[in-house]
Amino acid sequence: xxTIKTNSEAELMRYAGRITARALNEVSKHIKPGITTLxxxxxxxxxxxxxxxxxxxxxxxxxxxxxxxxxNEQVIHGxxxxxxxxxxxxxxxDCGAIYKGYYGDAAxxxxxxxxxxxxxxxxxxxRQSLHEAMVYAREGCRLGDISNAVQSYAxxxxxxxxxDFVGHGIGxxxxxxxxxxxxxxxxxxxxxxxxxxxxxxxxINMGTYEVQVLxxxxxxxxxxxxxxxxxxxTLLIKKDGCEILTIDD
Ligand code: MF3
Ligand code: CO
Numbered sequence: 001x002x003t004i005k006t007n008s009e010a011e012l013m014r015y016a017g018r019i020t021a022r023a024l025n026e027v028s029k030h031i032k033p034g035i036t037t038l039x040x041x042x043x044x045x046x047x048x049x050x051x052x053x054x055x056x057x058x059x060x061x062x063x064x065x066x067x068x069x070x071x072n073e074q075v076i077h078g079x080x081x082x083x084x085x086x087x088x089x090x091x092x093x094d095c096g097a098i099y100k101g102y103y104g105d106a107a108x109x110x111x112x113x114x115x116x117x118x119x120x121x122x123x124x125x126x127r128q129s130l131h132e133a134m135v136y137a138r139e140g141c142r143l144g145d146i147s148n149a150v151q152s153y154a155x156x157x158x159x160x161x162x163x164d165f166v167g168h169g170i171g172x173x174x175x176x177x178x179x180x181x182x183x184x185x186x187x188x189x190x191x192x193x194x195x196x197x198x199x200x201x202x203x204i205n206m207g208t209y210e211v212q213v214l215x216x217x218x219x220x221x222x223x224x225x226x227x228x229x230x231x232x233x234t235l236l237i238k239k240d241g242c243e244i245l246t247i248d249d
Pocket of ligand 1: 060068095168199
């Protein structure tokens with residue numbers, strides 16, 4: 001069932017989204033060679049809690065941390081650890097916060113020190129694929145318009161779109177209907193309506209789109225071990241466009 005939020009629900013999601021973005025921003029200031037992903041996790045958790053929210057990922061289906069830290073060929077759900085970042089890595093951070101029962105969910109991919117031109121292009125194309133999709137996140141468009149926008153932009157730029165994981169509706173649960181694939185056909189799928197809330201999250205690979213989950217039962221990696229990037233925003237559908245909820249002005 002797809003829920004339409006009231007304006008007061010949207011206001012709670014706006015705050016959850018703002019704090020999610022704030023946590024990502026705080027973490028990003030500390031990304032450099034030598035820091036561990038567990039240290040980054042603590043910065044995120046402290047930011048979320050000190051702003052009156054609860055980390056959305058912690059204990060979600062048994063997940064052991066407040067952020068996901070996915071390095072290089074890791075696509076999503078990398079678990080923070082004592083691993084130190086090194087120059088040339090790319091790091092995807094996914095973060096979520098709950099405020100008064102409402103969820104925010106966002107992700108960004110960051111360079112660690114100096115990275116290759118191709119890795120930077122992967123990051124830029126993935127970020128832009130989300131922005132291409134956001135053009136269609138408005139009343140009267142269809143879900144397939146969003147999916148197709150991500151896929152067309154990524155594939156036109158020579159990269160591939162992960163199939164096994166998708167975006168989602170979001171609200172009083174992190175994952176609500178509908179699923180939001182990053183591949184699909186324009187003009188198909190449900191009609192978007194004002195005050196739907198969607199987490200759109202392209203996961204884009206340099207090589208094959210195929211992924212597998214490691215023995216830790218969380219970390220998804222590319223089959224060919226080429227790099228992957230991930231961006232995500234929680235969006236509020238409006239009549240003439242969308243409001244990005246996971247932003248901290
Ligand atoms: N952004 C991720 C998602 O939409 C967050 C879930 S990760 C988990 O599925 F650790 F919480 F499971
Ligand atoms: Co999500």
